[in-house]
Amino acid sequence: MSRNAERRAGAPLTNPRSDRVRSVRALARRSVRMQSGRFLVEGPQAVRELVRYAAPSIVDLYVTAAAGERYAAVLDSAYAAGVFVHSVSDEVLAAMADAETPQGMLAVAQQPEVSLTSVLAGSPRLLVLLQEVRDPGNLGTVIRGADAAGSDAVLITDSSVDAYSPKVVRSTAGSLFHLPVVTGLEASATIQELASHGIRTLATEGEAATSLADVDLTTPHCWVMGTEAQGLPDSLATQCDQRVAIPIYGKAESLNMAMAATICLYTSATAQQPLAPY
Amino acid sequence: MSRNAERRAGAPLTNPRSDRVRSVRALARRSVRMQSGRFLVEGPQAVRELVRYAAPSIVDLYVTAAAGERYAAVLDSAYAAGVFVHSVSDEVLAAMADAETPQGMLAVAQQPEVSLTSVLAGSPRLLVLLQEVRDPGNLGTVIRGADAAGSDAVLITDSSVDAYSPKVVRSTAGSLFHLPVVTGLEASATIQELASHGIRTLATEGEAATSLADVDLTTPHCWVMGTEAQGLPDSLATQCDQRVAIPIYGKAESLNMAMAATICLYTSATAQQPLAPY
Structure with a gap:
């Protein structure tokens, strides 16, 4: 069992109709983003750059078992930065995502305040x-x-x-x-x-x-x-x-x-x- | 009555389920384009450039009454180049088009043979x-x-x-x-x-x-x-x-x-x- 798998050993989220899933999915709507100040970051490449350059802005990171194995380096960086990582089923990830192919990984992050x-x-x-x-x-x-x-x-x-x-x-x-x-x-x-x-x-x-x-x-x-x-x-x-x-x-x-x-x-x-x- | 309106005085095509409409719409499919060697050119800007640079390749040009008035210069060039212009209803144009907003004009053209x-x-x-x-x-x-x-x-x-x-x-x-x-x-x-x-x-x-x-x-x-x-x-x-x-x-x-x-x-x-x- 890999180190990552151990750290995500808690039971994965499997209910695609839960309030949490709904609130993540709602970030595809501008009004919800405006109100919450949060946004969706989908796919391992974007999440990797988010972790690298703006880890403190990450609220939650969601990953499927397959993506966790495949993009282990991204997860390691996320753990090292103290990011909350949640294991989710494929159905939950699909229900959260706006992208057709989120490749098993997405994050919710806080929009930066840049003037x-x-x-x-x-x-x-x-x-x-x-x-x-x-x-x-x-x-x-x-x-x-x-x-x-x-x-x-x-x-x-x-x-x-x-x-x-x-x-x-x-x-x-x-x-x-x-x-x-x-x-x-x-x-x-x-x-x-x-x-x-x-x-x-x-x-x-x-x-x-x-x-x-x-x-x-x-x-x-x-x-x-x-x-x-x-x-x-x-x-x-x-x-x-x-x-x-x-x-x-x-x-x-x-x-x-x-x-x-x-x-x-x-x-x-x-x-x-x-x-x-x- | 404008010159264009006169020249298009024949009754407009109004049946969106006609064979002609179906055969134009089918050009959105690669297999049909391959077989026929024809393709769709949608919208007045693209049609204008087609008329200007490749008029002999045009098989048919379809235009709604509103677009015919609005883009009269495009139609005049098409008539001058001897293009077959067909007046169509809004429904027929929508049924022919692949674009969501074809702006009332589209052409069927022959693909050039360039080696x-x-x-x-x-x-x-x-x-x-x-x-x-x-x-x-x-x-x-x-x-x-x-x-x-x-x-x-x-x-x-x-x-x-x-x-x-x-x-x-x-x-x-x-x-x-x-x-x-x-x-x-x-x-x-x-x-x-x-x-x-x-x-x-x-x-x-x-x-x-x-x-x-x-x-x-x-x-x-x-x-x-x-x-x-x-x-x-x-x-x-x-x-x-x-x-x-x-x-x-x-x-x-x-x-x-x-x-x-x-x-x-x-x-x-x-x-x-x-x-x-x-």
Whole structure:
């Protein structure tokens, strides 16, 4: 009997209709997340990153016997961090999960309280502000791309999709726990606040006269990206220090928002860190 | 009465259970597409690009009265190109469509026959070869990104998702009609074929010793990308001229395939076309 199996020797939870299961499953609903301040983290990869970077925020971790054997290293880290680990039946895990394939493991965690003030106190060099991003997959992809590009934080307006919805959490592939994600911001006030801290704001806009290739990206700046469908409203673009177009070399009309963000952030990262960092 | 309304003055198709409706709707199935060589193009944006770039491939165009008024310019181009336009009721359009919101317009088109040979005859400078791409949204996003970056073609192996599935077509946002998309290829033979035409093959690989920033991208080359989950098999990477890593500046383990492809292709485009092209 392995050490993990011993530690989980208490009888597994087997009733998929219990109050506990219902309360976990309810976290797929935005209203329940808002009220409780908690959210779901599904699958061993995401749980591993959660344990690694935000273990104190974990309320409970649920795991099936098969997943406990298969992802023993994740469980060991969780035990070492003092996380409450509960053994559950396959039925219970399926009943708790939002994902179709949660791979036998999920956690309930407390949403971090991250403010723009605390981000600005860290003298950030690279930021992205998303205005009214609606698609969960797009938001998750931008958070993942911002992480890969070494951004200091992702800023999201209050009219956007909830960053703690299960689909966003899944599509960040753990990046949600790697960098501060500030939610509930008002776009115009945020642009002002950034300016007052000497951070240049760059509005992405297909029609802009300045190309991405011609912008100085070595100093601290924040990319400001609009909605998938309409782009950034002119009132907000006007507030920014510069309007920047991503060049289109072929016949495409535009890039989708997540791709545009990834290209801008990687161009910035390359400009700010000319030596290969890996 | 507008000119379009006049030209569509024949009675609209109103029976959502007719054989015609059924045969259009059946194109959502891969087997039916394979057999007929036809596919669905949904929504006014995609139809507009289809009319603009591949009008001769259109078998039929279906439009509701409301969409005909709203997207009159698309219809005018279609009439000018000699396309068969059919007026249909809202119910018929909904019954034909795979999309939840086809916005009142869809076309049935013949899949183009594009071969690697014809692509190579055009002396391509920038290509991407996707091995076993499974996610329709990812494939569509790569085709769109490849178009934006001015790639000469997208090459796809036979083990990949069908490029003519409605979800892929939708997520290309019209780019499917802007550049040759060669499907059904065998990866190893394709890499050999590219080499014999003097096109360098670059395998993307997280662990590679060479960074994207250090590769000469001014000469003709093809990015070779593996599956979302496993990356490129070593047997294929070995066949390529060079293994290249996209630098990760933050804590993310990797980028998703579509983002990785977009970053590589844009870096190539910038290297090949140093002057802003727009």
